[in-house]
Amino acid sequence: MTPPLEWYLVFSALLFAIGVVGVLVRRHVLVILMSVELMLNASNVALAAFSRYLNSMAGQVFVVFTITVAAAEAAVALAIILALARHKDTVDVREMDILKD
Amino acid sequence: MIAMEVLFVLFALAALTGAVLMIAVRNPVHSVLFMLLTFVNVAAMFVLLNAYFVAVIQVLVYTGAILVLFLFVVMLLGQQRRPVPEVVRSVQAPVAILVGLALVVEVVGVVVASAVTAGHKGHDTPQAIAAAGGNVQALGQQLYTTWLLPFEVASVLLLVAAVGAVFLAKEEI
Numbered sequence: 045m046t047p048p049l050e051w052y053l054v055f056s057a058l059l060f061a062i063g064v065v066g067v068l069v070r071r072h073v074l075v076i077l078m079s080v081e082l083m084l085n086a087s088n089v090a091l092a093a094f095s096r097y098l099n100s101m102a103g104q105v106f107v108v109f110t111i112t113v114a115a116a117e118a119a120v121a122l123a124i125i126l127a128l129a130r131h132k133d134t135v136d137v138r139e140m141d142i143l144k145d
Numbered sequence: 146m147i148a149m150e151v152l153f154v155l156f157a158l159a160a161l162t163g164a165v166l167m168i169a170v171r172n173p174v175h176s177v178l179f180m181l182l183t184f185v186n187v188a189a190m191f192v193l194l195n196a197y198f199v200a201v202i203q204v205l206v207y208t209g210a211i212l213v214l215f216l217f218v219v220m221l222l223g224q225q226r227r228p229v230p231e232v233v234r235s236v237q238a239p240v241a242i243l244v245g246l247a248l249v250v251e252v253v254g255v256v257v258a259s260a261v262t263a264g265h266k267g268h269d270t271p272q273a274i275a276a277a278g279g280n281v282q283a284l285g286q287q288l289y290t291t292w293l294l295p296f297e298v299a300s301v302l303l304l305v306a307a308v309g310a311v312f313l314a315k316e317e318i
Binding site for chain 2: 046047048049050051052053054055057058059060061062063064065066068069070072074075077078079081082085088089092093095096097098099100101102104105107108109111112113114115116117118119120122123124125126127129130135
């Protein structure tokens, strides 16, 4: 027997919430970016689950696009973090506040 | 024959444990490795959902490419820098956990209160997918017909991201 759709959605919600907590709690900029990736992955689980239970391939197509966007986002964000760490010599987000001035 | 529910619970527990440890451990290298555990278990979840192609690109792109990229940057930024002082005794952590719990309660409430499977059903039944030749064939057919324009736009996005990453990572900006 297959688990019902609700199980997958609750699992996805838990994974997403852990990502939110990670973004709010951590101060290491790379771990914050990893938490964002975790949230994207949680949404992928929900999309694939809906795709399976509503008999529509569109959900899996969306997952493919989400993974593409996540790859592009990770590449650009890591390049920005590298440039920033070279400039400020820190990976602490509290010290990356020069846009405020 | 193990029931799918048992497998689901196993994969879900492993993925959630990896996620919690990812945000809990201090060392960013360990964070990346716990993230690997989560992503591999999410890939297993995709297999349970009959999304075989998505499971493969989850392993190839996420754990193969993105996580290795993260690991490279963590190693490149190195441990010799000042360690990041994480929140220890601050009001920030309890508030963040409360926000996360509220989010879970809201989503679970919506899932329980609404009939999530009663929506309009599509035409891609398991029989139709089997008739098309399997998951990969069915997905590819839709990707290159219905979703052709978004697919091409995504390829342009990847090109822009690659050029942007090379430009941003240069020494002098």
